[in-house]
Amino acid sequence: MQRIAVTGGVAEGKTTVLRMFESLGATTLSSDRIAATLLLPGTDLWRELIQEFGQAILEADGALARERLAQLAFSDARFRRRLNRLMHPPVVHALETQVNRLEPGSPLVLIEVPLLIETALQGWFDSVIVVQATPALQRRRLLERGVPMARARQMMRAQLPTRCKVAFADWVIRTHRPLQQVEQQVRRIWRALTESRGVY
Numbered sequence: 001m002q003r004i005a006v007t008g009g010v011a012e013g014k015t016t017v018l019r020m021f022e023s024l025g026a027t028t029l030s031s032d033r034i035a036a037t038l039l040l041p042g043t044d045l046w047r048e049l050i051q052e053f054g055q056a057i058l059e060a061d062g063a064l065a066r067e068r069l070a071q072l073a074f075s076d077a078r079f080r081r082r083l084n085r086l087m088h089p090p091v092v093h094a095l096e097t098q099v100n101r102l103e104p105g106s107p108l109v110l111i112e113v114p115l116l117i118e119t120a121l122q123g124w125f126d127s128v129i130v131v132q133a134t135p136a137l138q139r140r141r142l143l144e145r146g147v148p149m150a151r152a153r154q155m156m157r158a159q160l161p162t163r164c165k166v167a168f169a170d171w172v173i174r175t176h177r178p179l180q181q182v183e184q185q186v187r188r189i190w191r192a193l194t195e196s197r198g199v200y
Contacts, residue, residue: 002108003099003124004193007116008131009162010155011141013175013182017131018112020186027102030112034094035087039064045090052086074154088119108193117165129189130169132162133176 006021008014018028038045041062049057049064059065073080099109110129116122133141135156142152166172171192173185 001099001102001106002126002193004108004110005116005122005125005128006110006112006131007114007128007165008133009138009159009165010114011138011145012131012133012162013173014112014114014131017129017173017175017182017186018110020183021110021190024187024190026190027106027109028112029095029098029109031091031095032112032114034098035091038090038094045086048086049083052082071151074151074158077158080158084115084119088115092121092124115159117168118160122168127170127193128168129171129173130162130165131173131175132166133174137176 006014006018015030018030022028037043039049040046041064046064057065057069069083073083095111095113099111102109108126111125113121116125116128122128138156139149139152142155143149147155171185171189173182173189175182177185
């Protein structure tokens with residue numbers, strides 16, 4: 001089975017691109033969705049984060065205070081490294097487990113991994129798709145989501161610039177273009193992944 005990574009920075013359209021591939025019949029997984037499941041109250045990872053960072057990261061109902069965690073992670077590089085050290089191994093293990101559970105004979109799976117390059121996971125994949133928007137569009141999308149400008153800048157500074165990720169890409173999907181052109185890029189890559197290799 002081919003493993004195809006879909007990566008890029010915050011607010012660059014990774015989830016939108018993944019949905020486009022799904023509409024074409026692709027099997028997809030998301031490391032963010034897997035992480036959310038691993039962080040539910042009572043899980044091993046939930047307990048490890050409390051042990052590392054204390055009760056201050058919890059809401060009153062015991063759920064993780066995601067907004068508080070995000071603020072700390074984007075504003076404090078040391079905190080971010082500690083958080084990533086705890087998060088990444090179980091997320092990767094869960095990804096491997098889910099890939100192994102896919103229907104035998106499935107030709108490929110596309111997996112959304114935002115921090116693919118930062119965590120040096122690209123070697124686990126057969127191909128890499130980088131989703132790229134302009135920094136100005138990233139900021140605008142974050143502001144439209146209600147993220148304050150100062151926070152948006154922190155979020156973007158905390159990640160490896162997407163222009164650096166492009167060096168690792170087999171394909172680049174540029175999402176600052178009109179939606180129809182983004183869809184055309186997705187279909188072109190889908191054909192390259194499937195028809196030319198006779199897997200669908």
